[in-house]
Amino acid sequence: MNIGEFNVRNGRLLGSIATRTIxxxxxxxxxxxxxNDRAPxxxxxxxxVGNRWVQVGALWEAVAKHTTGEVFxxxxxxxxxxxxPLPIALFGSDEDGYRVAWRRPQRRDDFGPAIRSGRAGDPSGDQGGFGDSTAGSDGGVMGDEQPVDDEIPF
Known part of the structure; x- marks a missing residue:
């Protein structure tokens, strides 16, 4: 989503960014x-508000991972x-000006996908990875298991 632009005015790159809240x-x-190669x-x-210029961010050169190899x-x-922080990317050039783009960062899922395929050798064939339920329709334990003794403290 484009949220701003920068253009050369009086020999300087000046611009603006506007969103619903910024x-x-x-x-x-x-x-x-x-x-330094790592410098922005x-x-x-x-x-x-005091009419002074203050630093609010920095920009580094990057290369698109796609086949275009576009530098931005x-x-x-x-x-x-x-x-x-507001992550931004600028596309264009010093001469033609820059378009400011924003994209919501994708959150990393530390636990992996919610749906997993069955594991090789899994006799249950269950796609969820937990097997069949041991609870009966009334919520109690079903099968040949011994009843749970709630009187024994942990």
Whole structure:
């Protein structure tokens, strides 16, 4: 989803970002001069309420993983006034300007998918991985098992 743009004005890259809850009407991209390969390409700066430019983020160069090999900028905007950092990507060039895109990050599922295929050699053939239930229709234990003794403390 496109949420803003940056264009060259008076020799500087200036722009804005706006969403339903965020309005950053005066942003700038300040080039970072560094020999470090891991340094960002730009600092993202914003005009604060005191009319001063403050850093609110940074952008690094990235290459699309798809066959296009497109080079773009990615980073985030963060400020104590935001609930969480806003991840952004910029597509375009210094000469033609940049479109600011945002995409909700996909959360990693630490437990894996909810539906798993049956394991090889699983005699139950059950696709859920837990086998058949041992509870009867009344909720009690069914089968030849001994009754549960609720009088024994754990």
């Amino acid at each position: 309005d950053l009407p005066r942003l700038g991209l300040r080039p970072v001069e560094s020999d 390409v730009f600092e993202i700066i914003a005009l604060n 900028l990615q980073g985030s905007i963060d400020d104590p006034g935001l609930a969480e």
